[in-house]
Amino acid sequence: MEVACDSRCFLDVKLRIGLLDIKLRVINENIEDEEEWFKWFVFAY
Numbered sequence: 001m002e003v004a005c006d007s008r009c010f011l012d013v014k015l016r017i018g019l020l021d022i023k024l025r026v027i028n029e030n031i032e033d034e035e036e037w038f039k040w041f042v043f044a045y
Contacts, residue, residue: 020045 023044031037 027040
């Protein structure tokens, strides 16, 4: 049985965590408003 999955499924967990850290750092540097920050957090995750 073949399981459909995009390429992110095969990335190492540490790499995925690292990518999320980078995205959150960029969001933190550029967004001041809490609601706007949360919107971009959800998008990044």
